[in-house]
Amino acid sequence: MVLSSSKSIRKFSQQFIAVESSDGSRFASVNLDAGLASQLITIKVLERLRLGFGDLYTEENVAISGIHTHAGPGGYLQYMLYSVTSLGFVQQSFDAVVNAVEQSIVQAHNNLKPGDVNNAGINRSPSAYLLNLPDKRARYTTNVNTQMTLPKFIDTMSGKGIGAFNWFPTHGTSMNRDTLLISGDNKGAAMRFFEDWFASTVDGKSVNGSDTRTRY
Incomplete structure (x- = not known):
């Protein structure tokens, strides 16, 4: 047909x-x-x-x-x-x-927006970091890495987002040694929060309905 x-x-x-x-x-x-x-x-x-x-x-x-x-x-x-x-x-x-x-x-x-992730982690040993040579420390504005890489995956058949890979430089040690609970720590929490947010959006798209595509 x-x-x-x-x-x-x-x-x-x-x-x-x-x-x-x-x-x-x-x-x-x-x-x-x-x-x-x-x-x-x-x-x-x-x-x-x-x-x-x-x-x-x-x-x-x-x-x-x-x-x-x-x-x-x-x-x-x-x-x-x-x-x-x-x-x-x-x-x-x-x-x-x-x-x-x-x-x-x-x-x-x-419409460029900063991709830094600020106030999401701390340096595990600021005193040790200060032992780096001054010229090394002068290369960075903070004592932690605030850059994050996040490629996302789109279902090409439906156009819907289906997931993302994330590399964020933080150590999974938010839960201290006294906790008796099994936990995915901060990485596991971030994954859960993201999936909950994703499920609350419309087809995985931001609820503000913005469209950055240029028509012709």
Whole structure:
């Protein structure tokens, strides 16, 4: 059976920017609801970003990919073979894709939020830490690591989040030696709190309903 519809499905440009520090290295990843990206799109997007951000975003830290849909707009690629079905290059398609990618990165840049986890742990021996050489301690603003890595997993069929891996530099010794209870300690508590929070959201999405995708 063949299904048809008079309405098109809206396509998106989805973006993510990971930043080491406010002035440190960064990586921008953009995923298009399109057949694929191209060198020409990357060149044009970087030209526009350079006007607003200088050399902050370059070919070395910006990746643009496509989901390989065969039902997207055509004519936006610079290669003749890929433009045959659209009877040549289509400026309108190209501009729509480039605008979406540019807006995606600008939106993500303007919505960057700190990823530090402050006040979540203490140094087990501040006096021992102070025995490090001054130039070593000068590299850090605190005596504990406040950085956290958290990749998440999405069910690609339903679009729902299904879980996450987390590496947080804290020792599981919140329960002292006098406790008689079996416990997963702070890591186990964090996992339980996260799962309870996840179960209370709508399809694993924040209840505020925010949408950071850029439509085109």
